[in-house]
Amino acid sequence: GDSVTQMEGPVTLSEEAFLTINCTYTATGYPSLFWYVQYPGEGLQLLLKATKADDKGSNKGFEATYRKETTSFHLEKGSVQVSDSAVYFCAPLSGSARQLTFGSGTQLTVLP
């Protein structure tokens, strides 16, 4: 089955620092790739997605590029804010029932 290896956390950054969270995956076929974010005490929200090789998903200053050759989908943001503190999940989506396989999540804390 599909699997995801995500950068271990927790990650602590100062405000305006550059963020990278690494994600690599193994999947059957040609999955769509997602990053979900979970703010404290809440459910998961879609952050961004990409559906084919070299696609770049972006939202709220976050970006990730679908790299088929390295099976990676690293999340980046040029300048993080305190409000970005959350847990971030990488997830390929595949299968006829559109199942998501989640990484273990990366806890990000941004200090003022």
Add this chain to the structure above:
Amino acid sequence: NAGVTQTPKFRVLKTGQSMTLLCAQDMNHEYMYWYRQDPGMGLRLIHYSVGEGTTAKGEVPDGYNVSRLKKQNFLLGLESAAPSQTSVYFCASASAGHDPSGANVLTFGAGSRLTVL
């Protein structure tokens, strides 16, 4: 507001007790899912359904049963709760229709925190 609603939000059980978590969606989605979230392990798929009257096992189905009698509802049951089932449970739903972006997005509920003593 349209979305996925889970009830209850919190529950404490004793070992051996039974309970049912309810998930309701008002987006007319065909697909529904139950995940559990445990520290350091991300979310793992318990069961899912691709339509009314159908269910299938996910990665960690043991100790759980599900039913999808109505399209908008997906129930997760624990017949005899165990401390290992202490977790946060998330329901999600998705459309089976074609998405122009090529990727149907799962919409998640806010979660149900279950503690088994």
